[in-house]
Amino acid sequence: MTTETLKRLNNAGDLDAMQSEALPKLAIRKDPSAQIYGGVTHHIMVCCDTGCTSSGARKILEAFEADLKEKGLDKTVDVVVIGCHGFCEMGPLIVVYPNDIYYVHLKPEDIPEIVDETVRNNRAVERLLYHDPESLKPIVHYKEIEFYAKQKRILLTNCGHINPESVSEYIANDGYKALAKALSQKDNTDGLLEEVKKSGLRGRGGGGFPTARKWELCRNAPGEKKYIICNADEGDPGAFMDRSLMEGDPHRLVEGMIIGGLIIGADEGYIYCRAEYPLAIRRLRNAISQAEALGLLGNDILGSGWSFHLHIKEGAGAFVCGEETALIHSIEGKRGMPTARPPFPAISGLWEKPTNNNNVETWANIPGIIRNGGDWYASYGTQGSKGTKVFALTGKVNNTGLAEVPMGITMREIIFNIAGGIQNGKKFKAVQIGGPSGGCLPDSMIDRPVDYESLIDAGAMMGSGGLVVVDEDTCMVDLARFFLSFTRDESCGKCTPCREGSTRMLNILTNICQGKGKPGDIELLEELARNIKLSSLCGLGQTCPNPILSTIRYFRHEYEAHIHERKCPAGQCVDLMNYWIDPEKCVGCGACKKICPVSAIDGYKKEPHIIDTKKCIKCGSCIDACRKTKAIFRK
């Protein structure tokens, strides 16, 4: 953790003074010709979020520290740990200031060269730069890369650009200015709510309920004691927007919640974060204790007389806790099972007090809206869906990572420009949006604008923002089966339609994937899906049939091929295919024989081998081993 000496700020003037003091230190990141501060000539920003760390970013960090020390440069070069810079595919990645030089796919042995060339001579090391996949030309500045150029970063503005463990870097970038502004109007919270209303912000957790209207309900609810909650239980497989935000810019969330508490009239808040995000939890704890030390959180905030307290609750691993009533029970220390609404949490929520719950991205948008005004925010996006949305780009695309785009952009632009199209020159098949509650969009639907209404209309939903792109090799029936096995496992079991219905639908899908499908199964699935949607208690059950309905809607022919022809068109369902060796191509190298875990392959050296299909478990290891000769195929 960064150790900063923090002195309590007693008013907005103190905050301004702290900002003025912090700014010169960061000047070289904004302007290459800025005056050197404290003898520090360079800032090396090393992305150390969960993604880059698993690509080896910690070793890069250590290599820089060791090399700079050895060369006597450790006093003049600052190595800064940053949160997610967005382009996870390229990790480990760094940015060197001044001159803003962007290096990707680094290895520890590259570091001395960067120190010699870039730090000592201010020259770029060409081989370590990002190379445009088409022109193959190196690009020095990340802003010129199409992945970044097409984005509109108004929420992720600090993410990957400041040290998330330093409150003074946040304050230097106008942090807590919105809080000071809100406190100056604390007797006119109607006016503040009006700004949120004008912004048109809608819940970023998936539902898209207008945020200001939700706040109003809780604000107007009778009762002295009120709570606010941040839902950071990002459970959708394929989504990591909230994790990146919490890891990269935790103070933004804290500030948003403090302002929300002021407007709603709550004096206590909880952040419910899943335990699978240890780094996010650590950064949030650090941010909270820094804000408390500065008097930006706790009693008598900025000398205003108003107090607000914030706690972190770690989830214990239950997807259903993303549902707000279940989440509330979990905070209370009970089994996280949903209850029927009404009463809505706005009237009777946590410990039966009026409670307002929003997700991470919604809360983190608040400081920008209060600081720049609702109209500023509403100038981005479409008529019904204002502002920007952060998406996690995953699956079979070239550029996996985090992207913030204005609402109304087309899915095609996101997939083919920002995410760089499909890996290995394969054909795009569909994009799954909204996780296990959402649906998929085929090629014919991806030219529509991305906004709440048009996605619902297309049978999908915004969800929290996970985009999983699949190519021609993905079986859509298997994908639907995958989602159902997830929701079946995560169903809390309280209501029958979800508990039994998801099991029944999963059985039918498993049968279809194993070649045991029957005529009429598709219709039966559709009927079950409709009933489960109508009769389930909470959002988990009500939305779990969506992946089935949308794959049937757009890929009915794949279901039919499984049922009527006993074939998997994508060649993915293992029970519907076998592995074969082409005797014409096989050179008898024995690599497949050696790797086969069940000894199903036999043959003499330099002679064509054969696979015993009865023994074969279809694990695919032999195909990998035969990558050069390509003699093994599935059929």
Next chain:
Amino acid sequence: MGSTSPSGQSVDLAKLDPIYKKYEGMAKGSLIPVLQAAQDTYGYLPLKALDAIAKQLEIPISQIYGVVTFYAQFRLTPRGKHIIRSCQGTACHVRNSARILESLKSTLGVKPGDTTEDLKFTLETVACIGACSLAPVMMIDTDAHGRLRPDRIPKILESYSN
């Protein structure tokens, strides 16, 4: 002093005292954090410890048992020194995480949820760890390993075997 749990291992209940102390002021809703801290201490939740927690927090053991069995995080049996979480989320699924799990199963000789005989590794599956951009991924303790291939698994496991 230590009493003996059904599995034959002794459970030092004194280790719970600092945990009670930490959450003392938080009268409401402290059960889950207490259980999390207890599991951090023992590596799992011995029944003896649950009994003691029930008495301390004045919550019926039946209710505690209900909470423990509801959440995926809590364990009633001892676990290995290293916890392997093989991600089976959407992004990993479409990038063939099933084969990573197969490789883990055959290398360790256990199925998900089980612990190797030498108590070195526990194999688990997880729905998503949020490192989707590096799919397929797994976590060993708190380290994420990304862009996995089935043939790389034995080597990665070897680096943890000491």
